[in-house]
Amino acid sequence: MKINFEKYQGTGNDFVLIDDRNEEFPENDIKLIKHICSAKFGVGSDGLMLIRNSADADFEMIFFNPDGSKSLCGNGSRCAVHYAHKSGFASTSGTFITTDGVHKFKVLSHDLIAIEMRDVHNPEKHSGHWFIDTGSPHLIIRVPNADKVDVLNEGRKWRNEAVFIPIGGTNVNFVSVILDSGSFRVRTYERGVENETLSCGTGVTAVGLAMNLEEKAENRAEIETKGGNLTVQFQRDGAHFRNIWLEGPAKFVFSGQIDA
Numbered sequence: 001m002k003i004n005f006e007k008y009q010g011t012g013n014d015f016v017l018i019d020d021r022n023e024e025f026p027e028n029d030i031k032l033i034k035h036i037c038s039a040k041f042g043v044g045s046d047g048l049m050l051i052r053n054s055a056d057a058d059f060e061m062i063f064f065n066p067d068g069s070k071s072l073c074g075n076g077s078r079c080a081v082h083y084a085h086k087s088g089f090a091s092t093s094g095t096f097i098t099t100d101g102v103h104k105f106k107v108l109s110h111d112l113i114a115i116e117m118r119d120v121h122n123p124e125k126h127s128g129h130w131f132i133d134t135g136s137p138h139l140i141i142r143v144p145n146a147d148k149v150d151v152l153n154e155g156r157k158w159r160n161e162a163v164f165i166p167i168g169g170t171n172v173n174f175v176s177v178i179l180d181s182g183s184f185r186v187r188t189y190e191r192g193v194e195n196e197t198l199s200c201g202t203g204v205t206a207v208g209l210a211m212n213l214e215e216k217a218e219n220r221a222e223i224e225t226k227g228g229n230l231t232v233q234f235q236r237d238g239a240h241f242r243n244i245w246l247e248g249p250a251k252f253v254f255s256g257q258i259d260a
């Protein structure tokens with residue numbers, strides 16, 4: 001089976017994007033999804049996205065982690081918007097539908113895409129750390145210097161905590177404050193990848209909200225990741241966050257065909 005794809009990256013979170021508007025891709029074939037995402041046997045990526053037509057939005061995006069599990073992907077969603085706009089079936093603003101429902105988007109310039117995230121209500125703490133679901137679940141751990149954390153081993157330990165097993169584990173973000181300036185350094189262990197990625201959009205969003213709860217950020221946070229910078233903006237009313245937007249670069253890398 002030959003499958004055409006485009007490779008995308010959003011702040012170094014990299015994806016295989018397949019235009020499946022004719023609905024030919026066997027989406028229940030987890031072995032195939034794992035194979036395509038494998039760097040040794042396939043293309044290699046932090047996830048696979050299927051783009052489909054939608055009756056309720058400009059398009060639908062279905063996201064798979066490299067282990068075949070599904071969740072919301074913030075960086076992947078921004079890349080999907082870039083593809084839809086480039087391909088002419090989405091304008092400079094509109095909506096798309098994905099795992100957790102309908103999202104608004106804005107194409108701010110050629111490679112700069114913003115998406116609206118779902119509202120967050122009543123964030124909780126786990127073992128003294130904020131635990132926030134921004135479409136994917138995220139634990140946020142404050143550290144003095146994120147660059148010095150053993151993200152693989154520390155992240156894996158928290159990801160497998162018994163309390164998170166019923167929801168399939170959690171993603172884990174390590175964050176340090178940069179000179180109390182509303183800027184933060186973040187490194188993320190992603191479930192489904194089972195490793196550190198260079199950036200995670202839903203994670204960065206959760207960090208922005210957590211830093212506001214910690215009184216380290218107002219209604220905007222600038223986040224540095226290993227793969228580049230992202231901005232999170234929102235409105236807060238007590239324990240309710242609304243109008244949450246994630247903004248940053250989304251880049252087409254190359255196109256190809258895989259014999260899978």
Ligand SMILES: N[C@@H](CCC[C@H](N)C(=O)O)C(=O)O
Binds near residue numbers: 065076202
């Ligand atoms: N990299 C993504 C998050 C992808 C989903 C995550 N691994 C999960 O399973 O919860 C992002 O940019 O948000």
